[in-house]
Amino acid sequence: MSLHQPRVPSRSLRLTLAALAVLLPVLVGWGITVSTTYLGLRDGAEARLRYAAVEVNAIFERSQHAARAVLPLAGQPCSDEVVHNLRHQVTTVLYVRTVSLARGDHVYCSSLFGRQVSGAKREGYADGRARLMPGNQLTPDIPVFVWRESTPGDAAVLVGVSGGHLSSALRHGVLGNGVMLQVGPNWMDGKGRVHAGTIPHKLLFDMRKADPVYPFSVAVALDGDEILLAAWRAYEPMLVLLVLVGLFGAWGAYHWLSQPRAADEVIAQARARGEFVPYLQPLVCPQSGRWLGAEVLMRWRDGDRVLAPGAFIAEVEQSGSLGAITRDLMAATTSGLSGARLPAGFHLAFNVTASQLADPELVGLCRVLREKLGEAVVPVLELTERETFDLAGHGGQLAELFSLGVELALDDFGTGQSSLSYLSELQVHTLKIDRSFVDAIERDSLGKVVLDAVIALGQSLGLKLVAEGVETAAQRDYLQAAGVDVLQGYYFARPMPLADFVRQLPGHA
Ligand SMILES: Nc1nc2c(ncn2[C@@H]2O[C@@H]3COP(=O)(O)O[C@H]4[C@@H](O)[C@H](n5cnc6c(=O)[nH]c(N)nc65)O[C@@H]4COP(=O)(O)O[C@H]3[C@H]2O)c(=O)[nH]1
Structure with missing residues (x-):
């Protein structure tokens, strides 16, 4: 109680309030950055999911198209003409790398090797038609996607697509694992690696979208620390500016609080x-x-x-x-x-x-x-x-x-x-x-x-x-x-x- 005492008489309280004036813009800036990063990621993820779903759908569709085109040949002997037809699909249909004919659990004719018998298990196909593998005999380290179109008997056409086409559809611009693709019992991350099991769920951020026609779904899932890391990258350049603004505010606040009230x-x-x-x-x-x-x-x-x-x-x-x-x-x-x-x-x-x-x-x-x-x-x-x-x-x-x-x-x-x-x-x-x-x-x-x-x-x-x-x-x-x-x-x-x-x-x- 004095007519000439500062607005806030206690020096330690004035210092505390001045410190808050430094912290405030820094904290508010961080809060805004985290929330805008989160919202930006969410919007971006939605767009990426749509994009990936369309791209993967196109790969499935082309594979199915190529398989159906040669389905009448399934079960026929592997003549030169049959091989020629299979190769025609490879050269004319986008994404398609190999087309093969199978009987039971064996491939007996392929666009790549002609007549040659190799194993081709029927398990692991989503909906009996689509399969994602970490690799095959030909390219053990490169993931492969296979579309299987079966005849009413036990013959089938197998269309192979390089996993690279899928992963390039997934990896665009999304953090963490990027967009992930689930096909049957396996899933592929945005870097093109194939894992067994289902895409892990994440609490903070988890978006999934199943294709209405083909047996696959795409997902984006992020952890809190992945979001914070992205926010920090956006925030870092602002930090110095905000600290300077805060210091200026603190100096002003301290002076104002030290002035006697009217x-x-x-x-x-x-x-x-x-x-x-x-x-x-x-x-x-x-x-x-x-x-x-x-x-x-x-x-x-x-x-x-x-x-x-x-x-x-x-x-x-x-x-x-x-x-x-x-x-x-x-x-x-x-x-x-x-x-x-x-x-x-x-x-x-x-x-x-x-x-x-x-x-x-x-x-x-x-x-x-x-x-x-x-x-x-x-x-x-x-x-x-x-x-x-x-x-x-x-x-x-x-x-x-x-x-x-x-x-x-x-x-x-x-x-x-x-x-x-x-x-x-x-x-x-x-x-x-x-x-x-x-x-x-x-x-x-x-x-x-x-x-x-x-x-x-x-x-x-x-x-x-x-x-x-x-x-x-x-x-x-x-x-x-x-x-x-x-x-x-x-x-x-x-x-x-x-x-x-x-x-x-x-x-x-
Ligand atoms: N407009 C307005 N002015 C106010 C009011 N209250 C006090 N004042 C003014 O303030 C002066 C000083 O008041 P005080 O310090 O209480 O001082 C008082 C009192 O405490 C003091 N006093 C009384 N006896 C003694 C004494 O034996 N020795 C000394 N040294 N001082 C004494 O003498 C002063 C006597 O009062 P005043 O001569 O009237 O002088 C008063 C009066 O002019 C108010 O409500 N309205």
Whole structure:
């Protein structure tokens, strides 16, 4: 709680917030990159799956086409003409590498070797027609795709396609294993390697598409780390820029947080939190020591810390909130004292500036005060002399206040320039003798001469005299002997919280 403290008082909190300002763009940038990478991969994968499905479908279709073209030859002896027909398919149909005729589990005629018998098992074909193998006798290391078209008997045509055609359909532009192809019990990854089993499922990203005509499906499946790796590659070039932006933001944030907040803002917040509270200082009878009333003094309380007006009243006035805070104090004091038994003629004094006398709400507050605290209480408005004010035009408001029994006191009398003019213009009841004159009593200075003159002036005008700042018994004795009506000062009691005042009042009434 101070008008000049930084927006965020704690240095470690300011540093933490500045560090967050560095981290924020870095984290936000990373989050955006990961999500855009994920979405990009998903869109890309969809397109790649469609592309691969069309390409693989075309390979299956061509293979089937070539096989059907020579199906009538299946079961026929492997004549030169038959071999010629088989070779014709190889040379004219795209993708086709070999065409062979089989009987049972054996090939007996092929476009490559003519008449030659070799094994050709019938198992492992998806739907009895399509088979993906890691290699064959001819090219053990190169995957082969075989299409089998059977006759009603046990003869068949086998069309072989190099796995390279399939893998080039799969590998375009997709991460990890690329697009994968499942045919029967085997699958091929985007790099063209054939594996036994089914394409492994992945949790984060798993898209599959089965062909409606041919027995195969294509899939894209990625792990989280594969996605993060792709995101990191896209993010790396941005990182330096984001760190620089973050450092700049952190520097700006630290400076901004270190700046003092605007006084208006601090005061408005403190008021909203009810931090401006009334403290009461007793007004004491010099002869009996009884409490005849109290002056209400503003305090700014935040937890255990309590500030006196000297530290903030000028800023409060400048901020334009003084009127509102004075009203808050009047309302709080009225309700705080409403349960207390106040002695008859109890003077309750509030500090107001001359311009506040024109505040139309003042009349209402004084009325409530009289209603709640009873007719025995005399509201007093102490005019402080921080400003000069033209009271002309506010006679009606003053008359209303006087009709409610409100009295006016001139505060710090003798120190300002306007006291004497107020004295002539206003219907003043009380002069409050400034502390500096009371201080002069024991020093026999010029101040003491002024004190005597002020007392004489007040008495000759028939005004009540209150001396403030009484700190010693000698001051009390002097003022009492001089005929001052009321005394106020640390000698009797310091300003205290309202509740303490209410507690102590019965002992001094
Ligand atoms: N050294 C010493 N001081 C004593 C003694 N007895 C009382 N005082 C102090 O003298 C001041 C008396 O109030 P003031 O002259 O109206 O002077 C007040 C008044 O002009 C102004 N103020 C206080 N509350 C309000 C308020 O609610 N509204 C307005 N407009 N001004 C206020 O702030 C001034 C200072 O208030 P505080 O700091 O509370 O200071 C108070 C009080 O604590 C004493 O024996 N020795």
